[in-house]
Amino acid sequence: MSNATLPDTQGKRPSSLRGATLPKWFPWAVAAGSIVLGLGISAAAGLESDIQWGLIAAVLFVLGSYGIAAKVEGRRQAKDRVATSLVWVAFILAVLPLASLIWETVKRGVKVLDGYFLTHSMGIVGDTEPGGGIYHAILGTLEQVGLATLIAVPIGVLTAIYLVEYGRGRLAKAVTFFVDVMTGIPSIVAGLFVLSLWIITLGMGYSGFAGSMALTILMLPVVVRSTEEMLKLVPNELREASLALGVPKWRTILKVVLPTSIGGITTGVMLAVARIAGETAPVLLLVWVTPLINANPFSDPQASLPVYIYLQYANSGGEGAAYDRAWAAALVLILFIMILNMAARGLARWKAPKTGR
């Protein structure tokens, strides 16, 4: 009877529920086959790079999945398999360089990383000689990042409080908009701004503090955004309950709203610190470079970890001791940032309001 009403669909519907299905191990077999073939082809053609056989294998994998599946299972299933294999290839394509980045940094970084390295400066050690360390750079980075945090956190948190607790009118809208704009400022532009204002126009010298100002600009929008999100999560009932007890608004914010969201705000600040700790360009522009320990961030050039890495690479004159130092410093920097990140995320999970059961 449905044949009479809808002849078109009847003609094209599958004749049965059965479909020839390839076994579960099929993708793995194709993958293994592609890798073997890829290696074989590149050996035969005398290709020396890992990237080449990898790409050959990836192409073989995708085409092979499609070809075999199209023969056995039909075109729709073959398309599905191609999509699956492409997604896998994308995943592997992305994971390999990122894994290699971490692996290379760790492998090459541990060579000279020891207590001596962490507690000595470059002092009189020549660029191409072995020895020396990153003490001056760690000190500089900590001071610059610390100063930036000291400036950015109060301003950022207060701005977020203004946006969430008071902001209604045009000013709040403008601030919201420009916080978004600020998020997208390239770090080199922030550096150029401080350069043009502080160093060129006001005639001040290079210093850790000049770098801190640029870092502040980069950090502010992150702090405002994350704090805003956290303040919005505080239920209105809490505020009302406090106001209803006759507590003034500012005390309500300080004693009720902020303590409730302090965990999330801290997480946001830690992520922001992690973001600016690796900034190189503005620091290079504003703090300049020195191989010596300078504990005073307010005058004269300072070192910093990211710039140290750059200098060890740029002044190395080729292979050798300087590269080892660069990798070791990179490892220290990554470790610092990763620990901050993980701590921040752990804190966020721990402090997160328990939802569900």
Next chain:
Amino acid sequence: MAKRIDVSGLTAYYGSHKAIEDISMTVEPRSVTAFIGPSGCGKSTFLRTLNRMHEVTPGGRVEGKVLLDDEDLYGASIDPVAVRRTVGMVFQRPNPFPTMSIFDNVAAGLRLNGSYKKSELNDVVEKSLKGANLWNEVKDRLNKPGSGLSGGQQQRLCIARAIAVEPDVLLMDEPCSALDPISTLAIEDLIGELKERFTIVIVTHNMQQAARVSDRTAFFNLAAVGQPGKLIEIDDTERIFSNPSVQATEDYISGRFG
């Protein structure tokens, strides 16, 4: 092409949790079978095993047999995609594709299964929308997004989408629970018409609805929270609501629990 469903010894799991246990029943073609029972009794889970949607949920797996006429849906060489193509489904909340027009929503299933001429598509879309009693309301705005319709219209759009591919069976998972009374009535009328062409299975929380639309009713229950749901009895709807053979069914229908 309505088909008979024959379930024997079906047990379904979510991971290690057993959701329903050892269910056997027969669903006659060109009839409406309603599943009723308290929340958590597994009636929706059971419904989803009938077109292999259950295994889409992470950890979902099934033991037992579901015969569609003579073919076991869980047989070795069965393609789950073909099963879902043959056993259509309408969900609790209307779910038209938000980025597609009304026309494209109805044509979505057809486009998956091959290439059609524009005129063929037009015919099928019109017939399906008429079949879902929606044609007159939307014929002037087929190119507008489906999400602009009212809840009841959206649900009928979803029914049109499901019947456009001419399935053998239509599964409905509480299709009216998100709708107002008037839309509900429209859908119930529609179910009465659709059973001329399809085998229909409907899960409902509303016992009056089961009594109004179904020919046969199955009552599911569970011993306690965390226990698997079981089929208590299945019989003609009239019998279930007037003179059920199991005490628990009577207790549930008369509102003593659930």
Next chain:
Amino acid sequence: MDISTQNTAAPPVTDQPSDAQQKRAARGATRPGDRIFLGLSRGSGIFLLVIMAAIAVFLTYRAAIAIGKDEANFFTTFEWNPTGTPPEFGIAVLAFGTVVSSIIAMAIAVPVSVGIALFITHYAPRRIGGVIAYVVDLLAAVPSIVYGLWGVLFLVPQLDGLYGWLDDYLGWTGVFSWQGGAPRSLFTVGILLAIMILPIITNVSREVFRQVPQMHEEAALALGATRWEVIRMAVLPFGRSGIISASMLGLGRALGETMAVAMVLSPLFDIQASLLDYGGGTFAQNIASKFNEATEMGRDALIASGLVLFVITLLVNGAARMIIARRKEYSGANA
């Protein structure tokens, strides 16, 4: 009936005291504590606006000085010689290099990122997907200087073979011909930038894919769609604007990336037809490479190029935000 009378009866009872409280609270706004606090927080917001205004003003001011002294056309000149007599410099080469390297980066990163995001949300087992998402999150935090170090010391030596290939098979296009220099061209920069913006595009796309309502995917499945067809019917259309804005955010980062480019690129202030040969530079790289030998005039010229970069990134980020905002309205209308 019962419920509705309760509802209408209840509010006055609770409202009255809270009304009075609100008045008291409003009066409280004149308290010195409240006034100081409001002043502080509003002042912070205003301070932020002042910074933004100052950035625009100072960059424009220094840039205007530089461009005023420029004897060549600032936008079309293939030269960077601000300290010469007469000073001649232009951003044509930098604009070309920035755009080309960013396009290469996007062409690689967007499809791959969407692939990983789909892998995390729709292909990998849930627990593995979660772990990968976490790792990608962490990788987004790796500083660009480390990418630069890895790029120049590890990636570049690996690329000889690939360059040779491209030259062999695609060299006839002119775009992929290679004279055999070290692979430190715009093409390598594009690859490195792609790797660097992968995490951010993946993260944003992943969030969008995760928000696709289960019911749309089930609707497609119930019509007899394969997994890929489900993604094409329900996931990608829903996530399209999210993918676009994610890509824009990635593009914003690629455009402004400084150190990694400065380390990997072997700059030559000229435009080459081939992507594999030396030639080109980017705004950010040029600033980082040139500023330490620059006089005041040289610095001002770099600031002028920085202003152009600033404007470009503003436009790109603005576009991304607009798409996100429109998407919010859109999904709100359908909720």
